Amino acid sequence: MAQPQAPPPQPTVVQGRNAVTPEVEAAMADFVKTTLAKGVAGLRKEFAEIKVYTATEYKFEAFSNANNIPKNRYKDVVCLDGSRVVLNLNVPPESDYIHANLIKLEGLDRSYIATQGPLEGTIPDFWRLVHQESATSVVMLCKCIEDGKNKCAQYFPDANAYKNYGCMFVNNKKTEAGTAGEDKLVIHTIEALPEGCSNSTVVKLLQMNDWPDRGVPEKPMSVLRMIRAIPTGICVIHCSAGVGRTGTVILIDAIIHRLLKGQLCNVKEMFQTLRNQRASAVQAESQYVLIHTCVLEYIRAKLPGKYRESALQFAEEVKNAKMI
Template structure:
């Protein structure tokens, strides 16, 4: 398949580089209604939101599967839930949502014990990002002589079948622990939302072999890179995701676990991506066969945001009412400080509104989403 024209940029969300310059946004932004229309047309025409391709240009031979965002039918109860959320969010407005997030800043989980975290200071990336005792992942493989601690928490959200583990980006001295966790919990999906280095600072250790066919041993864990693929996007500069198929097993053991690592590179630290669709496509890859490990650098901002988005999507599809503030509270009860910034909190709403627009494509919904997005674009987000 050859594309005669490239799809326009996706709906512009809150961006740390743009919120401080209204002039730049005004000059660089096209008609939002036109963007929304293009988003919908491309997704419905090609339905290749999850296509994986080898390095190079997109061709019909390279298309392996289709994972359309708007291809799944929705029930009448889901339509009601979606309409309710869209009306409620667009009526409430950006200012009220910002007030909601401000109230969340002082929220402390009822069970805030984190004594084990304090005992392993050298294995924590940040001094001010705690790992709650109640939900921490306890390592059992090769213990002793190895320890049972890793900065990671179980996340189980109401009305969501998928299980998550929210983790910090591995340190050089915790790479083996990370792979012990993957093998122990049979985690079949890893979402990596940060780059190895951002703004000149190391945000995550290089914890896997990057070349296809290469392998490496980390402590007692053997990791083999079986396949390397690049996910194509029909949107220019919309998505840069590298997909690794990795075999993981302890040394001397034949019982391996195959996991897929999705390395998503378009999410700035403490900010949000430029496209909602690229994130909605990414969550389509979350497998229900085993827990999904999600991490960024600290494992709370970008990590909490994408879990909140997936929770909202799943609740809407089941016809449940969605309140993002309640979702964030439930998240923070399991992974402290999840969803770090105001921009990320608003981005959850923006993603769900765009998802609803794709599932229920009519002019009324489209115009409501466009108006809301315009207000987001002109807000000075922190």
């Protein structure tokens, strides 16, 4: 009598909805090994070498146009022509310019639109962008005022209130705190539509309040929880300039998506690809190190017990580095 065949090996049991396949586990193992081999000192050295990288096609004529200059928050943060989002809603009489770039990275299932924190005069443009692109979410990574400086205009109404911004009607239908309020994440449900239009766009606006400018949050897990809360579809994401904190989140999300597909990640190359679409993305070495810290933390949570010591070791190394 033939002996019954042994059942096929089962993928590693993990927290979350999906099991980790051998390919995914191998990709994660490679990321852990590469990151630990470089260490914090190696990552800081790597960032020092690539922080001056500029796009292969570094053109920004729309940014420099005299009519558009008042729409730019910072003179030294350009908006690349090759990936900029061209507005068409209510054009003319409105301008087609907004300081925003469409970001697409290999392996990343969603598209990001990286933009600056709106100025008072560009709030209508921001909501035209959201509606035109049928965005499903907006991520706000800054406060309106930080260290006494204006970083972003208050571009949406208070809870259960509505307001007109230029040709756009914006209604804040609901406001709620995030996970137990511990991450200082506030989630707004916002409806936006042009005047005279019956088809509205409803977005989840995720407002993260504990991320300092050019710095990093105290708890990497708060960043991962925020990313997990972003719905599928197009996400409009901004901080103040729309490059530092904004680029950091996009890279973390892209790396995680690639790892979950079993794809190896060369973070340096992904960083350069991102900068080819959004100039100056990821501004500080602490942000570059945070990218690796968050991904290690994600892997630790996804494979309980296997990489706990590695993640803790790296976190301690980051703490001892005392990066600003």
